Amino acid sequence: MSSFTVVNHPISRIDAIEKVTGRAEFTDDLAFDGMLHGRVLRAKYPHAKILELDTRKAEELPGVVAVITYADIPGAQAIGPVRPDMPVFVSTRTMYLGDAVAMVVAETPEIANRALALIRVEYEELPTIFDVEEAVSEGALQLHKDYPGNIVNHYPLRKGNVEEGFKESDIVLERTYTTQLIEHAYIEPEAAVAVPGAADGTVTVYGSIQNPFTARRHVAQVLGVSLNRVRIIQCAMGGSFGGKDDVVSAICARAAVAALKTGRPVKIVNTREESIIESYKRHPYVMKYKVGATRCGKLRAMEIHILADAGSYVSMTPFVTWRSVVQATGPYEVPNVKTDVYGVFTNNTYTGAMRGFGSPQIIFAQESLMDELAEELGMDPLEFRLANAFKQGSVTASGQILDEHTVSLVQVIEKATEAIGYSEKRKAYAENKAQKGKVRGVGFAASYRGVSLGAEGVDAAGALVSVQPDGSVYLHSGLAENGQGLKTIFSQIAAEELGCRFEDIVFMDTDTSVIPDSGATVASRSTTMGGSAVRDAAKKVREVLLGVAAELLNAPYEEITAAGGKMYVNEDPARCMEFKDVAKAAYGKGQLMAAIGWYQAPRVSWDEKTGQGKAYFTYVYGCQAAEVEVDCDTGQVKVLKVAAAHDVGRAINPATVEGQIYGGVTMGMGYGILEEVELQDGVTKTRNFDEYLIPTSMDVPEIVPIIVENPDSYGPYGAKTIGEPTCELLAPAIANAVYNACGKRIRRLPLDLERVLLGYSLRAARGKRGSDEA
Amino acid sequence: MKKVKAEQKKLISFTVNGDDVKVEISADTRLIDVLRNKLNLTGTKEGCGIGECGACTVLMDGKPVNSCLVPAFQVEGSVIETVEGLDKSGELHPLQEAFVEHTAIQCGYCTPGMLMSALALLRENPKPTREEIARAISGNLCRCTGYHQIIAAIEDASAKIRLSE
Numbered sequence: 001m002s003s004f005t006v007v008n009h010p011i012s013r014i015d016a017i018e019k020v021t022g023r024a025e026f027t028d029d030l031a032f033d034g035m036l037h038g039r040v041l042r043a044k045y046p047h048a049k050i051l052e053l054d055t056r057k058a059e060e061l062p063g064v065v066a067v068i069t070y071a072d073i074p075g076a077q078a079i080g081p082v083r084p085d086m087p088v089f090v091s092t093r094t095m096y097l098g099d100a101v102a103m104v105v106a107e108t109p110e111i112a113n114r115a116l117a118l119i120r121v122e123y124e125e126l127p128t129i130f131d132v133e134e135a136v137s138e139g140a141l142q143l144h145k146d147y148p149g150n151i152v153n154h155y156p157l158r159k160g161n162v163e164e165g166f167k168e169s170d171i172v173l174e175r176t177y178t179t180q181l182i183e184h185a186y187i188e189p190e191a192a193v194a195v196p197g198a199a200d201g202t203v204t205v206y207g208s209i210q211n212p213f214t215a216r217r218h219v220a221q222v223l224g225v226s227l228n229r230v231r232i233i234q235c236a237m238g239g240s241f242g243g244k245d246d247v248v249s250a251i252c253a254r255a256a257v258a259a260l261k262t263g264r265p266v267k268i269v270n271t272r273e274e275s276i277i278e279s280y281k282r283h284p285y286v287m288k289y290k291v292g293a294t295r296c297g298k299l300r301a302m303e304i305h306i307l308a309d310a311g312s313y314v315s316m317t318p319f320v321t322w323r324s325v326v327q328a329t330g331p332y333e334v335p336n337v338k339t340d341v342y343g344v345f346t347n348n349t350y351t352g353a354m355r356g357f358g359s360p361q362i363i364f365a366q367e368s369l370m371d372e373l374a375e376e377l378g379m380d381p382l383e384f385r386l387a388n389a390f391k392q393g394s395v396t397a398s399g400q401i402l403d404e405h406t407v408s409l410v411q412v413i414e415k416a417t418e419a420i421g422y423s424e425k426r427k428a429y430a431e432n433k434a435q436k437g438k439v440r441g442v443g444f445a446a447s448y449r450g451v452s453l454g455a456e457g458v459d460a461a462g463a464l465v466s467v468q469p470d471g472s473v474y475l476h477s478g479l480a481e482n483g484q485g486l487k488t489i490f491s492q493i494a495a496e497e498l499g500c501r502f503e504d505i506v507f508m509d510t511d512t513s514v515i516p517d518s519g520a521t522v523a524s525r526s527t528t529m530g531g532s533a534v535r536d537a538a539k540k541v542r543e544v545l546l547g548v549a550a551e552l553l554n555a556p557y558e559e560i561t562a563a564g565g566k567m568y569v570n571e572d573p574a575r576c577m578e579f580k581d582v583a584k585a586a587y588g589k590g591q592l593m594a595a596i597g598w599y600q601a602p603r604v605s606w607d608e609k610t611g612q613g614k615a616y617f618t619y620v621y622g623c624q625a626a627e628v629e630v631d632c633d634t635g636q637v638k639v640l641k642v643a644a645a646h647d648v649g650r651a652i653n654p655a656t657v658e659g660q661i662y663g664g665v666t667m668g669m670g671y672g673i674l675e676e677v678e679l680q681d682g683v684t685k686t687r688n689f690d691e692y693l694i695p696t697s698m699d700v701p702e703i704v705p706i707i708v709e710n711p712d713s714y715g716p717y718g719a720k721t722i723g724e725p726t727c728e729l730l731a732p733a734i735a736n737a738v739y740n741a742c743g744k745r746i747r748r749l750p751l752d753l754e755r756v757l758l759g760y761s762l763r764a765a766r767g768k769r770g771s772d773e774a
Numbered sequence: 775m776k777k778v779k780a781e782q783k784k785l786i787s788f789t790v791n792g793d794d795v796k797v798e799i800s801a802d803t804r805l806i807d808v809l810r811n812k813l814n815l816t817g818t819k820e821g822c823g824i825g826e827c828g829a830c831t832v833l834m835d836g837k838p839v840n841s842c843l844v845p846a847f848q849v850e851g852s853v854i855e856t857v858e859g860l861d862k863s864g865e866l867h868p869l870q871e872a873f874v875e876h877t878a879i880q881c882g883y884c885t886p887g888m889l890m891s892a893l894a895l896l897r898e899n900p901k902p903t904r905e906e907i908a909r910a911i912s913g914n915l916c917r918c919t920g921y922h923q924i925i926a927a928i929e930d931a932s933a934k935i936r937l938s939e
Contacts, residue, residue: 187884187915697911698908700921
């Protein structure tokens with residue numbers, strides 16, 4: 001049993017009641033007096049010059065209050081998390097189909113819709129690039145000045161000497177793997193409402209905003225005002241998965257510009273079609289791997305060349321591809337490594353953060369490759385991996401020694417493969433040579449993953465704990481609930497540390513006017529970073545309360561325990577006070593019962609030229625094993641069972657950890673066999689859920705979540721992370737299982753019917769994003 | 775011609791969660807618009823507008839429908855049930871309780887529609903198998919949970935409802 005009172009228990013979510021009753025307030029549920037509705041006119045062509053923009057007729061339509069264009073923006077014309085290159089409204093040139101040209105603001109959404117048709121835009125189409133290899137080829141059209149060769153960024157990594165390494169190798173394999181463009185597909189489309197403030201030039205924006213502080217920065221820049229003139233309040237989030245960041249910042253900025261121009265609240269809600277056309281997606285990668293190993297199965301060298309399709313704007317590409325360069329070899333000891341990762345501009349829909357963040361692509365490649373190499377060596381893929389796997393004290397490709405946490409790779413691999421019966425089944429299924437009917441196979445994939453931002457950027461977070469005179473508690477956090485369960489986890493940590501009851505805590509919606517800028521709720525950093533900040537705040541308040549309790553109980557401070565809503569003397573628990581009575585007494589004594597907690601990540605380092613350094617302060621390890629059934633006649637892959645073993649350090653809430661595993665595995669399955677956003681010459685073809693298929697309840701396999709706990713020295717109560725690792729492993733596990741089932745090695749995602757049956761995609765719409773020749 | 779028709783107003787009467795209501799609609803008003811915009815029943819969510827995601831599921835004369843696909847004029851005289859009706863007695867419905875207990879919720883956007891599909895299932899089939907549950911909610915997309923805890927919750931609720939009857 002757990003030695004904790006609140007933490008490490010599967011407590012019901014703190015936001016469960018409001019969500020099952022329909023009372024949770026999502027952005028589109030908000031209404032304000034005099035509220036107007038904004039509808040956006042989007043680019044007609046992915047790359048075109050705007051010769052003329054005439055909005056007069058739209059403005060004349062009764063019920064239209066304003067038509068907003070770039071000319072109405074008082075401050076910065078463009079925004080972006082890394083580089084400000086994405087226009088809020090385009091002025092002269094469209095770069096992709098989702099660009100906003102103008103926005104009608106009207107009394108009703110219907111009137112705004114009608115007015116959109118009255119806006120006249122004259123375009124001159126420009127030459128386009130949709131293929132990354134074409135974009136980096138010599139003499140290619142340059143899409144953005146200041147980016148020669150259409151290269152957004154280049155990350156090299158050099159370790160040892162790969163030429164020597166390949167010479168020492170008995171077997172050298174070269175393989176190319178490609179992954180597709182996919183959509184976050186949060187069920188709630190993007191939305192924001194901007195409300196002009198009473199004070200001149202201030203504005204409050206409510207929205208489906210993953211990162212309130214990023215949105216605030218962007219809105220303030222676009223309005224040309226200081227940060228404190230903009231207040232962002234996050235509403236209940238209908239899913240995000242990395243997706244409601246820069247795209248929502250742009251929507252917030254449009255709403256804010258319109259609200260200040262009209263003096264009335266302005267709401268913008270994307271339709272599903274707009275959401276898929278406008279929002280950024282997961283990067284498609286073209287990955288060339290060359291690997292060398294000795295006959296006895298030791299990896300000697302790896303050379304990796306990756307092109308990541310950034311699409312039209314920089315967005316998060318430099319950070320996404322940085323995680324790729326760190327983790328590209330997988331969790332294996334490779335003495336000689338040469339990796340080059342490039343982000344590349346095209347006129348495709350721009351790509352950015354999505355759950356996994358540069359890892360699902362490379363893991364598909366490296367884990368397919370490990371199976372291929374084992375096969376060439378005549379080794380069992382499991383034994384081969386275990387022989388090369390990171391162990392305590394191993395050195396990563398970037399030269400980091402893994403000795404500050406428990407390296408549990410072997411443990412998770414063994415747990416997941418055992419749960420699926422990998423070794424016995426693999427041998428049995430490999431004998432199956434049927435080319436007709438249904439055949440089964442097993443496969444697995446393993447990974448290591450840096451926790452939080454690493455050397456990407458500033459990494460610190462804050463929280464505010466405020467105990468009231470009756471013992472109830474407000475908890476504010478700079479990191480935000482996105483649906484994952486952050487409010488619950490943080491409240492558990494606060495209750496554990498304060499010694500109050502879980503139900504005494506009310507978690508307040510994230511409001512940028514209350515809490516310090518804590519960076520973004522990304523990189524699976526919430527529990528480690530934000531959780532540590534909550535713990536820090538709660539600890540400060542507990543010390544005040546313990547001081548009061550010590551006085552009243554007439555016992556030394558250090559001999560009092562606070563737990564479960566009581567404070568008692570260790571030696572004599574009958575000498576005890578209710579938490580609420582201590583709070584009341586502390587209030588009566590004029591004590592401060594509120595504190596800001598802060599947590600700054602341990603130091604990390606990175607050398608941009610060599611790709612060497614301590615990339616992340618700690619890592620998590622995961623392994624997912626799958627059993628599949630392949631229909632040889634149709635190419636259909638059915639995933640029957642998945643075992644997912646993840647080291648989370650400490651499960652603050654085992655029920656929400658399991659929820660993350662079920663959800664991440666399912667999303668990973670969609671990536672593996674179902675999902676692909678089709679772009680035909682930059683035009684989005686899959687615009688709604690009738691064409692863009694995500695897993696339904698009929699598609700999900702049996703899932704066995706295996707929580708492994710090796711407490712970490714940094715995270716709160718030893719907790720690390722779970723959100724993203726669950727979503728990065730299943731696609732290669734499925735690809736390996738398909739090979740085991742029918743002997744077909746598929747190096748392109750997704751493994752849909754056509755690719756499995758024919759080896760290529762029939763739809764001509766595909767192939768322009770570096771995913772297919774067909 | 776069409777546009778003129780769309781702007782013609784009409785009054786319809788129906789019951790929602792047991793209350794009689796009268797609402798003015800246009801020819802192009804959808805049931806979801808009536809619920810959310812006219813009656814302020816915002817628990818029902820819109821996710822796709824084409825009947826694919828199921829977030830807008832409500833019961834119409836006991837059957838689950840995508841309220842984004844139902845023209846409001848068809849609702850005349852019918853009985854509509856939404857998520858707001860589930861705990862109207864002041865107590866959570868066993869399905870709601872089970873969703874809470876099983877952590878069958880993450881972002882919560884699909885939850886109201888999911889609950890209504892489950893309610894329709896349990897009325898028709900008080901003892902469904904897991905397979906039948908999965909089929910009953912297959913029109914309700916969830917991107918967060920992977921459905922497992924939702925299916926477990928519905929199964930548990932069905933047992934509790936049978937016990938209490």
